[in-house]
Amino acid sequence: MKSVAKFLVAVMCAALAACSSAPAKKAEALPASPAPAGESSVAADSMTQKQDLDLAHFAFINALDMDRRGLRAEADSLWYVASQADPKSRFLAFAVAQRFFDAGMDSAAVAMAQRANQLPGKHLASQYEFMAKVYVREGIADSARKYFVLALDSSKSQDMTLLYDYSLFLEAVQDKEELVRVYEILLPQTNYIKSLLNRQMGLLVETGKDSLVVDLFYKAYEATGEREYLAKSMHALVLQKRYVEARAIADTITGSTEHDAMMIELALLTFVNGPREPVLEFLKKKYYNDGVRVPELVYHLGLNEYMLHEVDSAKVHLESAHLKLVNDKEAGAQACRTLSAIAFGRGQNKEGVRYAEQADSLLQGEGKVFLALALGTAKEFNKAYALLDSMLGVWSNWRPMEAVVDSAQLNKLMAAAKAKHRRFQRAYADVLMIQARDLEGKTVFTDFFKDLTAGKPKESLKDSLNRAAAREARTKAELFWESILAEEPDYVELRFMMARNLERLGRIDEMLAMFEAILKSPQLQKLDYPEVANYYGYTLINLNRNKAEVEYGYSLVLKALDAIKGDKPDAIIDSKAWGLYRLGRFQEALEVILQVNPEKFKDDEEYLEHLGAIQAAAGKQAEATETYRKLLKLRPKNPAALEFLKGKK
Known part of the structure; x- marks a missing residue:
C-alpha cells in the first residue's frame, strides 16, 4: 500500500538520524524552511497534496514517543512528516511552526504559522499566543498586539503565562494604558506579587490615575490579608487628602503591629492645621477603647495631652513611650524634651536637666x-x-x-x-x-x-x-x-527679638526704627502679626511720650485684635484698655478691662496695676483700693500701689 511505503520512508529517516555517529543539530533535523505563503510553490503544493491520515497518525504517535524519550531531532522530523501527511491539520501545522520557532528558524516559523493560521479547525488561545510571539520576534508590533488580544479573549484572560508575556510586550512598546489593564487582570492571579504591584502603582501614577492606587492596595489587602497593603491604601488616601476615608480605616485599627503604628501616624496627618481637641479624642479612643498600644500612639497621646494641659497624664504616657521608641530616636528625644519642660514647669530643675541629657544621648550628641x-x-x-x-x-x-x-x-x-x-x-x-x-x-x-x-x-x-x-x-x-x-539678613524672627531687647536696654529710637522695618518687611508673614502689632503698640502706649505715639500704638493694638479670628486674647484686650486709659477715655477703658478673665491674671503684677489705675481714674475708688491691696500682697514694694494707698487705712 502507498501509505505503508510512506511509513517505511519515515521510519528509515528516523532510524538513520538515530544511528548517526554525531548528534544532529535541531535546525538540520528539520526540513528546509518553507517560504512565506504566496511566495513558494512548496506551500501551495502542501495545501493541495492528498491526505494520508494513517501515516500522519503513525508519525504523530511516534513523534510524541520521541519527545518523551528526549530524542528531539528525531521528533522534529516526525512532526514534519505528520504535518505533510495531513496538510489540512491546523494542530500539526502549528506544532511544526513551533519547532521551527524553537530552532531559531524565524522566517520558516513565520511562514508556517501564517499557513497554519489559514487552516480550518478550532482556534486555540495557545495558537494565537504563538502567532503573537512569532510577530514579536519578527518585530511586527501591530500583528503581535492583535494576536495577544485574540489569545486573551479566547482564554477569557485566565492564562497567567499569556498575560505575563503580553505585559512584557507592552513594556517593550511602552503602551502604559494597556499595561494598566493587563496588570489589573494579572495581579489577582499572582496573589498580588509585590514586584507587579509596585509596577502597577507606578503606572497608575504615570498615567494620571492616582485615585485608583487606593483601590489597588485595598484589593491586595482583601486578597492577602497583609496589613501592609491596608496601610499603603490609607497612605494613598492621605496623599489625596481624602481624610474622611482615611479616618474610617483608622477607626478599624485594634492591633499593635508596625503597620498599625504607621496607620495611626497617617491618621494624625488628617488633623493637620485643625484644633487639637479632636486629635486627643481620637488618640484616647484608640488607646483606651480599642486597646492600641504601639509606642507611636502613646507618644502622640502624651504630646497632645501636654499641649492641652493634661500634664499628669502626659507625663505618664511620655515616660512610657520614650523608652520604647527604639526605631525613632527623634521622637524619643522629643518625648524627653517635653518631659523636661514638664519638670521645669513644676520647678523640678534637676529632672528637667536629666531629661534634656537623655534627649541629647538619644540624638548622639545632636x-x-x-x-x-x-x-x-x-x-x-x-x-x-x-x-x-x-x-x-x-x-x-x-x-x-x-x-x-x-x-x-x-x-x-x-x-x-x-x-x-x-x-x-x-x-x-x-x-x-x-x-x-x-x-x-x-x-x-x-x-x-x-x-x-x-x-x-x-x-x-x-x-x-x-x-x-x-x-x-x-x-x-x-x-x-x-x-x-x-x-x-531675612531672619525676621530674630529682628523681633532684637527690637524687644532694645526696649529693655532703653534704646527707644532704635527700637522704633526696627519695629517699623519689621512691619514693612516682606518676611512679616513669618511672624505672628497680632503678637508683633500688640507688643509694639503696647510699648508705645506704655512709654506715653506724646499723644501721637499713644494714638499710633492704640491703632496697632486694634489691628492686632482685628487680625485674630475667634476669641480675643485677654493680653491684647488689656493692651486696648491701657491705650484708652492713656488717651483719657477712662470709662471706656474700664468697660474693656472688665472683659479680661481675672482668674488668668490674678498673679500678674502689670494687669493689676492697669486695673487699679483705670478703676481709680473712672471714680471706682473702693474697687481700686481692693485691687492695689491685692497687688501689694503679690509685690510688697510695688511703687504704684504704695503711692495710691499712702495714707489709706
Whole structure:
C-alpha cells in the first residue's frame, strides 16, 4: 500500500538520524524552511497534496514517543512528516511552526504559522499566543498586539503565562494604558506579587490615575490579608487628602503591629492645621477603647495631652513611650524634651536637666542646643556657657577632611557647619536672655522706663548690680544676634527679638526704627502679626511720650485684635484698655478691662496695676483700693500701689 511505503520512508529517516555517529543539530533535523505563503510553490503544493491520515497518525504517535524519550531531532522530523501527511491539520501545522520557532528558524516559523493560521479547525488561545510571539520576534508590533488580544479573549484572560508575556510586550512598546489593564487582570492571579504591584502603582501614577492606587492596595489587602497593603491604601488616601476615608480605616485599627503604628501616624496627618481637641479624642479612643498600644500612639497621646494641659497624664504616657521608641530616636528625644519642660514647669530643675541629657544621648550628641537651654533654665549658667563655648569652638574652626575635593560638596559641608555655628550662637543669646530676666526678677523695679514717683524707695546696691549684670547680658546677646543677621539678613524672627531687647536696654529710637522695618518687611508673614502689632503698640502706649505715639500704638493694638479670628486674647484686650486709659477715655477703658478673665491674671503684677489705675481714674475708688491691696500682697514694694494707698487705712 502507498501509505505503508510512506511509513517505511519515515521510519528509515528516523532510524538513520538515530544511528548517526554525531548528534544532529535541531535546525538540520528539520526540513528546509518553507517560504512565506504566496511566495513558494512548496506551500501551495502542501495545501493541495492528498491526505494520508494513517501515516500522519503513525508519525504523530511516534513523534510524541520521541519527545518523551528526549530524542528531539528525531521528533522534529516526525512532526514534519505528520504535518505533510495531513496538510489540512491546523494542530500539526502549528506544532511544526513551533519547532521551527524553537530552532531559531524565524522566517520558516513565520511562514508556517501564517499557513497554519489559514487552516480550518478550532482556534486555540495557545495558537494565537504563538502567532503573537512569532510577530514579536519578527518585530511586527501591530500583528503581535492583535494576536495577544485574540489569545486573551479566547482564554477569557485566565492564562497567567499569556498575560505575563503580553505585559512584557507592552513594556517593550511602552503602551502604559494597556499595561494598566493587563496588570489589573494579572495581579489577582499572582496573589498580588509585590514586584507587579509596585509596577502597577507606578503606572497608575504615570498615567494620571492616582485615585485608583487606593483601590489597588485595598484589593491586595482583601486578597492577602497583609496589613501592609491596608496601610499603603490609607497612605494613598492621605496623599489625596481624602481624610474622611482615611479616618474610617483608622477607626478599624485594634492591633499593635508596625503597620498599625504607621496607620495611626497617617491618621494624625488628617488633623493637620485643625484644633487639637479632636486629635486627643481620637488618640484616647484608640488607646483606651480599642486597646492600641504601639509606642507611636502613646507618644502622640502624651504630646497632645501636654499641649492641652493634661500634664499628669502626659507625663505618664511620655515616660512610657520614650523608652520604647527604639526605631525613632527623634521622637524619643522629643518625648524627653517635653518631659523636661514638664519638670521645669513644676520647678523640678534637676529632672528637667536629666531629661534634656537623655534627649541629647538619644540624638548622639545632636541635642546640645536644648541641653544648653535646659541648663540655663535651671540657672546653671556656668555649665550652660561652658557647653556653648565648647560647641562654638568646634563649629567655628570646623573644616572638612582633605579627601573632600569636589567643590559643590565642599560648599555644602561648609554651609552646614556655618548653620550649626549660628544655632549655637542663637542658643548662647537665649541663655543670656534667660539670665538677664532672672537678674531683673531679683530687683525691686523691673520696668526701666516708668516715670518714678518721688516716694519710690532708693535702689539697693544689690539691685543696682543685678540691673547692671542684666544689661551686660542683654548687650552680649545683641552681639550674637547681629552676627547671625550678617549671615541671615531675612531672619525676621530674630529682628523681633532684637527690637524687644532694645526696649529693655532703653534704646527707644532704635527700637522704633526696627519695629517699623519689621512691619514693612516682606518676611512679616513669618511672624505672628497680632503678637508683633500688640507688643509694639503696647510699648508705645506704655512709654506715653506724646499723644501721637499713644494714638499710633492704640491703632496697632486694634489691628492686632482685628487680625485674630475667634476669641480675643485677654493680653491684647488689656493692651486696648491701657491705650484708652492713656488717651483719657477712662470709662471706656474700664468697660474693656472688665472683659479680661481675672482668674488668668490674678498673679500678674502689670494687669493689676492697669486695673487699679483705670478703676481709680473712672471714680471706682473702693474697687481700686481692693485691687492695689491685692497687688501689694503679690509685690510688697510695688511703687504704684504704695503711692495710691499712702495714707489709706
